[in-house]
Amino acid sequence: xxxxxGGSPIQLLSPDGVRxxxxxxxxxxxxxxxxxxxxxxxxxxxxIYEDMVVARRIDAxxxxxxxxxxxxLWPPFVGQEAAQIGSAHAIGPDxxxxxxxxxxxxxYARGAELPDLVRQWRGNAHSGxxxxxxxxxxxxxxxxxxxLHAVGYAMGVLFDGAETAxxxxxxxGATSQGxxxxxxVFAASFQAPVVFFCQNNxxxxxxxxxxxxxxxxxxxxxxxxISSVRVDGNDVLACLAATREAxxxxxxxxxxxxxxxVTYRMGPHTTADDPTRYRDAxxxxxxxxxxxxxxxxxxxxxxxVVDDAVRARAAEKADSVAEAVREATIHMPDPEPESLFxxxxxxxxxxxxxxxxxxxxxRRGIEGGIGAGAATTAEGGR
Amino acid sequence: xxxxxxxxxxxxxxxxxxxxxxxxxxxxxxxGKLGGVFRITDGLQKDFGAHRVIDTPLAxxxxxxxxxxxxxxxxxxxxxxxFDGFVYPAFDQIVSQVAKLHxxxxxxxxxxxxxxxxxxxxxxxxxxxxxxxxxxFVHTAxxxxxxxSNPQDAYSMIQQAIACDDPVVFFEPKRRYHDRxxxxxxxxxxxxxxxxMDAARVLTEGTDVTLxxxxxxxxxxxxxxxxxxxxxxxxxxxxxxxxSPIDFGTIEASVRKTGRLVIAHEASQTAGLGAEIAASIxxxxxxxxxxxxxxxxxxxxxxxxxxxxxYHLPDLDRILDGVxxxxxxxxxxxxxxxxx
Numbered sequence: 001x002x003x004x005x006g007g008s009p010i011q012l013l014s015p016d017g018v019r020x021x022x023x024x025x026x027x028x029x030x031x032x033x034x035x036x037x038x039x040x041x042x043x044x045x046x047x048i049y050e051d052m053v054v055a056r057r058i059d060a061x062x063x064x065x066x067x068x069x070x071x072x073l074w075p076p077f078v079g080q081e082a083a084q085i086g087s088a089h090a091i092g093p094d095x096x097x098x099x100x101x102x103x104x105x106x107x108y109a110r111g112a113e114l115p116d117l118v119r120q121w122r123g124n125a126h127s128g129x130x131x132x133x134x135x136x137x138x139x140x141x142x143x144x145x146x147x148l149h150a151v152g153y154a155m156g157v158l159f160d161g162a163e164t165a166x167x168x169x170x171x172x173g174a175t176s177q178g179x180x181x182x183x184x185v186f187a188a189s190f191q192a193p194v195v196f197f198c199q200n201n202x203x204x205x206x207x208x209x210x211x212x213x214x215x216x217x218x219x220x221x222x223x224x225x226i227s228s229v230r231v232d233g234n235d236v237l238a239c240l241a242a243t244r245e246a247x248x249x250x251x252x253x254x255x256x257x258x259x260x261x262v263t264y265r266m267g268p269h270t271t272a273d274d275p276t277r278y279r280d281a282x283x284x285x286x287x288x289x290x291x292x293x294x295x296x297x298x299x300x301x302x303x304x305v306v307d308d309a310v311r312a313r314a315a316e317k318a319d320s321v322a323e324a325v326r327e328a329t330i331h332m333p334d335p336e337p338e339s340l341f342x343x344x345x346x347x348x349x350x351x352x353x354x355x356x357x358x359x360x361x362x363r364r365g366i367e368g369g370i371g372a373g374a375a376t377t378a379e380g381g382r
Numbered sequence: 383x384x385x386x387x388x389x390x391x392x393x394x395x396x397x398x399x400x401x402x403x404x405x406x407x408x409x410x411x412x413x414g415k416l417g418g419v420f421r422i423t424d425g426l427q428k429d430f431g432a433h434r435v436i437d438t439p440l441a442x443x444x445x446x447x448x449x450x451x452x453x454x455x456x457x458x459x460x461x462x463x464x465f466d467g468f469v470y471p472a473f474d475q476i477v478s479q480v481a482k483l484h485x486x487x488x489x490x491x492x493x494x495x496x497x498x499x500x501x502x503x504x505x506x507x508x509x510x511x512x513x514x515x516x517x518x519f520v521h522t523a524x525x526x527x528x529x530x531s532n533p534q535d536a537y538s539m540i541q542q543a544i545a546c547d548d549p550v551v552f553f554e555p556k557r558r559y560h561d562r563x564x565x566x567x568x569x570x571x572x573x574x575x576x577x578x579m580d581a582a583r584v585l586t587e588g589t590d591v592t593l594x595x596x597x598x599x600x601x602x603x604x605x606x607x608x609x610x611x612x613x614x615x616x617x618x619x620x621x622x623x624x625x626s627p628i629d630f631g632t633i634e635a636s637v638r639k640t641g642r643l644v645i646a647h648e649a650s651q652t653a654g655l656g657a658e659i660a661a662s663i664x665x666x667x668x669x670x671x672x673x674x675x676x677x678x679x680x681x682x683x684x685x686x687x688x689x690x691x692x693y694h695l696p697d698l699d700r701i702l703d704g705v706x707x708x709x710x711x712x713x714x715x716x717x718x719x720x721x722x
Contacts, residue, residue, distance in 0.1 A: 126482075126486035155452060160455070182441040182444030346547035352627070
């Protein structure tokens with residue numbers, strides 16, 4: 001049995017921020033531990049810390065913007081910063097990521113333009129960033145569907161003889177989906193260079209993870225012939241190390257891996273959700289004590305990498321990013337009505353063009369006076 | 383020109399596409415050594431290798447979803463669904479993923495995926511092996527849907543579908559797989575007579591009734607036109623070929639001439655393609671119509687067991703009865719008000 005895949009998750013940082021050596025994983029942290037000649041371990045650690053702080057701030061801003069009516073919906077990931085930022089820092093620029101909809105922290109760490117983080121939640125498009133500009137697919141709303149795309153992409157990598165690896169993110173609920181299980185069958189059969197990164201945040205909307213899995217989720221993968229590990233998802237170093245190990249396995253032709261990052265969704269499923277209806281307040285308090293950012297910060301303070309100046313700089317950056325997100329959201333122009341018909345097909349489609357033509361005529365008619373009447377009726381309530 | 387079956391023509395067309403573009407890969411169950419249960423991919427794995435003709439695990443959603451990932455990577459996957467009734471486990475990946483990725487990604491992601499589905503009945507199969515699920519896909523924006531009916535079209539349209547940057551659901555009439563016909567193998571992407579895969583074809587010209595069919599019924603419609611002419615009715619038979627988009631221009635031109643429209647398909651009637659064609663042509667040609675459009679279709683029942691399937695499938699006589707209705711001649715509904 002793979003270490004850490006059944007019992008307590010692998011942990012390199014205890015909740016009070018103490019770094020524990022680990023026989024298997026320390027070799028994946030040589031750079032951040034200062035054991036690599038020429039590597040600026042302090043800078044690496046600070047960049048991870050800043051990304052976590054900024055990600056949390058983006059999340060808070062997203063929630064606030066939704067409450068203020070600027071976004072239609074927002075899927076908070078507060079509490080999952082270690083899982084997202086730790087794994088994201090392991091992924092190379094040529095690697096391709098297939099996320100769910102909650103990997104906003106990953107997208108930020110990947111270098112997404114800030115307006116692209118909110119575009120779909122404002123309702124301006126179904127996606128934001130250019131997938132091929134940052135090697136990260138659009139966010140996926142159908143639970144688990146993206147894991148198959150990841151495996152197919154990885155099969156393509158395999159047939160190309162490339163050294164690229166693929167990472168797909170999904171939650172604990174997704175592990176019940178047929179697609180996730182089928183993707184593991186395909187990945188194992190073809191020995192595809194793919195990493196399954198499950199953020200087990202304990203809740204699939206109102207359903208606790210026990211409804212999805214009777215045993216630790218990481219135990220499922222070995223049944224497919226996939227090596228798996230269970231890590232403390234609130235421990236950013238464990239997430240970084242486990243992802244690096246899995247990516248190394250993928251790139252060296254040793255096939256797929258499965259990581260279960262045991263974490264906690266501190267907020268609601270989305271801003272439309274009310275976790276007080278199904279979740280014990282004590283549970284949240286317990287998990288707050290395992291906060292991923294506080295833990296990492298305590299560690300960094302203990303080794304002298306973080307001081308008040310670094311904290312202040314991170315907070316300042318978070319504020320300025322949040323401000324930029326807010327400005328981008330508020331000033332994002334609505335899409336043009338005719339763009340409704342764009343990108344349905346790659347080539348012309350005559351039936352759709354006829355509908356577009358009809359719509360344009362209708363719109364011109366409205367501007368000619370019908371619309372004014374309709375607006376008056378609406379405004380005047382007549 | 384050489385004579386070949388529709389099945390062989392598909393095989394030859396696939397081979398052409400694979401030779402033309404090294405990014406074309408075939409994926410599906412049993413398509414490698416076996417050559418597919420209908421042998422459409424016969425010999426292709428031997429010639430192109432297991433990375434171009436991929437035997438997949440038995441999981442339809444898995445096949446479709448991984449094909450999407452291959453497309454992300456720059457490949458042009460051609461997926462074989464073994465039988466019509468087995469496409470439903472892949473339904474989400476087709477209608478929510480394949481069809482929508484281009485729109486969702488603001489045009490950044492192209493999914494040049496061809497989904498081959500043997501469809502239709504009449505071969506005495508058990509359940510789930512004889513269905514006509516085309517309306518589900520026609521109803522889904524982002525997909526192109528075509529149905530071939532003869533070897534020449536099979537040869538050319540499969541190449542056109544694979545070369546298309548949009549996803550194409552490609553229906554193959556399994557009871558016509560062994561029908562033979564002339565195939566000009568010098569005609570590939572341009573299609574016979576320069577006919578694109580999204581254009582309908584007038585099979586035979588006529589002046590009294592326009593009769594529209596596709597896939598397995600294209601031949602039946604042509605036979606009906608011949609039979610009707612013996613009774614003095616001039617039928618213009620049209621092979622629809624493309625189910626989405628529908629080439630309304632060709633049907634419209636015909637109905638303006640004939641004033642009557644009959645649509646035949648094996649799929650159930652309610653919300654089927656016949657309904658769409660009847661409504662759209664009525665909108666476009668209302669003042670030219672001499673009679674309400676008539677549908678001759680499968681019934682609104684699950685596809686029946688094989689001892690009953692020939693009552694369910696529109697055959698020559700049922701189509702001719704539909705032509706009689708459109709003509710106002712004595713027919714099975716005579717004495718009953720139309721529409722009841």
